[in-house]
Amino acid sequence: MSGPDHDEDYGRLIVQGADRPGIVATVSGVLTEQGANIVSLDQSSSDPSGGRFFQRTVFHLADLPTRAAGLNAALEARLGEQLGLEFRLVEARRRKRVAILVSRADHCLLDLLWRQRRDEVHMTVPMVVSNHPDLGDDVRGFDIPFFHVPVAKEDKSAAEKEQLNLLKGNVDLVVLARYMQILSGDFLAEVGAPVINIHHSFLPAFIGAGPYQRAKERGVKLVGATAHYVTEDLDEGPIIEQDVIRVSHRDSVADLQRKGADVERLVLSRAVAWHCDDRVVRDGATTVVF
Template sequence: MRIDGLTDHACLIVSGPDQKGIVAAMAALVARHEGNIVSLDQHSSDPVGGDFFQRVVFHREGLTSALPAIEADLAETLEPFGMTWTVRDISVPKRMAILASTEDHCLLDLLWRHRRGALPVEIPMVISNHTNAAEDVASFGVPFVHVPSQKGPDKSASEAAILQHLAGKVDFVVLARYMQILSSDFLEKVGVPVINIHHSFLPAFIGANPYQKAKDRGVKLIGATAHYVTEDLDEGPIIEQDVARVTHADSTTELRRRGADVERAVLSRAVLWHSQDRVIRHGNHTIVF
């Protein structure tokens, strides 16, 4: 599968210590390999002793055959700068697995956007610890896998089953309101980025019934946060956030409904940006181009 309109297009990501000559070196490298820069975004945290980040999209006819030479040139060119880099044929969509539970609003939104061509990814599978969404997922032509969660703190067997399904088949994983805490062992073994969505009440309204707690406190804003999953629960690098204004007249049910709308929008943007290589992780935060 290839993404229409992006044949022979590559995305180059560069990051490392800021210094003179990086932009010129990257432009010259693309030109050496007969490429044409389509878009270029860059950011420096400080021109003196700071960090530099760059995203370059370029077109080069016959990209597939040219990539090995481009990669070799990148390694040689960027070594003196001490930079890290990746380059990828962006006509090849990333493979995204979705993990879900009983709440299906984020899951179905991602599947709908994918069917409409708004998310440039492949979805090899949806894995859920419940079966309520099985028929809906099947209607989108996506394989559905049921892996029940274990009761008690030891989730090793269910996590092992999920890892077996994912192994070698995905480039990233999305938790579409998957209501299970993933262990550090799972995160280490899965070997790909994991993106989560949660309501922005955390940590102020942690635990069960956050919308009721928010209602009880008379909040004026509700929101959602999409972030990369790390061993520190809900503290990974943030990709995207958004809010909606509410009033004392909104019921708990209305807060949940409006919160679900924000969650869907925030998660879909985070997934889109990640799939387009627009997000660079740097420590515990991100640069999003």
Template structure:
């Protein structure tokens, strides 16, 4: 049940214009330097002139050079000729993500609980909330809790405090139902590193109290969407979605309760994909190389 970290595991993510020979070049390079590939997932958007995406896992123990040198060699010998955008991540280096939360505890506790059970390979350096309510819950898990109130007047100042806490301390942020909108400036510092969760409906509902609207409309499914946060208010690239079946027997309150169940499941799935370096952002959308 534990998510034991494989200390020898590295993950390579690549995006580039598709053309013949990319896989051969990458895998020959890795083989020549002693890397053993254990998983490779590749996708091209089109047989001709498409975009090439690849996620590749390899074992590092028999590398003939340091990780740093390997990355440098890869950059000049492989990545540049093919105009690649690429990243290498090492499973041994756990990602550090802060949790931002307001008052709803469902998504927040889901992440804390799964992290505590070693189901999410993650360090949570601290929690930031605009409310004091969940301080005790955070302490149960031994995670520092910073209460930073936000009002219209103090928003700038509050964000400065948050940034000061985050700087050099976190690789990303999980918005576990944080009910404040982050400024463009804040978001721009963590591109494709801030994960948000919100409810989703068929059809969509605009305005306040969407669960009441869903109830009034008699929807038969309610759902949730996890996505990366981008600068405009519109939803950023979608990472994961799911729905649950409901009926006329469910009150608006019960819809909200069921919606929260979906929200926490979908958020946990998105965070896991992020932590395992399964996601490549491609403009307004994502390629998610899921473990099926």
């Protein structure tokens, strides 16, 4: 994922809010006045009359690290105060700090670490946290710190407190790479970063334990996976990416698990890469992905 749009003088501007005439012109005007050159611009509106507006702009501005504060102030005056829009200004060179939570299944975890090593996902991984010690050696082989935080069945609060001590203020994103624990509402409120989960199903279907056995029993012809942001409502968070693969009656449960794992890896890596490149805009229960 390295390239010119991740270099020092490239920025991303994410805008969202109530649609109205003149937003694109205002964004372009502010960037032009500041000396920026727009490299790409993607926009979407849910309805041109009273709908929601979304825009992702990539631009080049010489000496952006030193000029970002002034640009942000100009955007706040024109977009925030005059038009009532929300916006985020991001320096593209800054990699997202992504913590990964995992249990025993290693396929999604190792895929993300491999992609990060190859610079296919623009991120750093400051830590991997697990409720089991099994994957410690694999993670340390990538020169990444591994923390084993056991979770008691009767009371998860102690484990969540320890996890929060590791995560709060240290990461920009938390990824659940088949972390088989439900996070509490208090944890989600305190962690201070979005959380992305990979669900072993094309939601909403076969929710819960043993999805591939239940899929085999139902004779499904497709298995899939869903990457979504985590909310307090289990598996109901805004969906980022989904995909499926064809299967048949000839496939065993093990075949379904293997094919499903392939889809999980792809779906999760896309979702994380898109989030790290600021391509995903949350809007209530849904997302816009540029």
